[in-house]
Amino acid sequence: MVQHCEALGRAVQVVNLDPAAELFSYPVMADIRELIEVDDVMEDESLRFGPNGGLVFCMEYFANNFNWLEESLGHVEDDYILFDCPGQIELYTHLPVMKQLVEQLQQWEFRVCGVFLVDSQFMVESFKFISGILAALSAMISLEIPQINIMTKMDLLSKKAKKEIEKYLDPDMYSMIEDSTNILKSKMFKKLTKSICGLVGILLFNWYP
Numbered sequence: 108m109v110q111h112c113e114a115l116g117r118a119v120q121v122v123n124l125d126p127a128a129e130l131f132s133y134p135v136m137a138d139i140r141e142l143i144e145v146d147d148v149m150e151d152e153s154l155r156f157g158p159n160g161g162l163v164f165c166m167e168y169f170a171n172n173f174n175w176l177e178e179s180l181g182h183v184e185d186d187y188i189l190f191d192c193p194g195q196i197e198l199y200t201h202l203p204v205m206k207q208l209v210e211q212l213q214q215w216e217f218r219v220c221g222v223f224l225v226d227s228q229f230m231v232e233s234f235k236f237i238s239g240i241l242a243a244l245s246a247m248i249s250l251e252i253p254q255i256n257i258m259t260k261m262d263l264l265s266k267k268a269k270k271e272i273e274k275y276l277d278p279d280m281y282s283m284i285e286d287s288t289n290i291l292k293s294k295m296f297k298k299l300t301k302s303i304c305g306l307v308g309i310l311l312f313n314w315y316p
């Protein structure tokens with residue numbers, strides 16, 4: 108992504124906000140692991156967190172120390188900054204930290220846009236697709252910012268799945284239920300599925316490969 112932006116002549120920087128990130132092969136202007144790391148939290152005898160609790164602890168610590176981010180960002184002008192965030196969905200659905208981050212960035216006069224990434228292999232069947240949509244929708248409702256939804260890792264799909272996934276890029280939700288051979292179509296869930304599809308149809312939810 109950085110290479111793509113640079114090719115377009117845009118100044119772009121990356122900030123790692125995943126305290127559990129391992130190796131990455133690109134330079135970052137700031138790295139949350141300088142502030143706090145999941146491994147350290149998990150190894151702390153007094154805290155005794157597992158990976159998920161550790162991640163939440165780190166992000167809450169981060170939210171209480173946004174001045175670290177302010178100092179790390181320094182003075183940026185018209186640059187694009189990619190904030191690479193952790194993948195745990197609860198951070199975007201019901202925990203307050205990412206919303207607090209958005210509000211903080213907006214106070215610093217950033218124009219914030221969310222990019223919601225889902226592995227395309229988790230989207231190729233109707234029931235998975237609807238589940239992915241609902242996750243994306245939760246994040247949109249919770250963060251209240253413009254959001255681009257992207258299916259990633261298209262290169263890992265089989266030829267058949269690649270063809271199949273085309274219909275999900277600009278989906279006709281009602282025909283999707285009819286195509287479906289699974290539980291979504293069962294008598295018990297049909298009404299619920301129809302309501303969800305109606306909602307998604309109203310939102311004109313588009314996905315980008």
Ligand SMILES: Nc1nc2c(ncn2[C@@H]2O[C@H](COP(=O)(O)OP(=O)(O)OP(=O)(O)O)[C@@H](O)[C@H]2O)c(=O)[nH]1
Pocket residue numbers: 125192193194195259260261262263
């Ligand atoms: N083949 C292929 N591999 C990819 C692609 N995008 C990411 N990967 C690889 O998939 C692995 C996991 O990366 P991501 O899915 O970005 O996940 P992550 O950022 O490590 O973790 P979370 O942010 O917590 O979800 C890494 O080894 C990436 O190099 C892609 O488009 N195609």
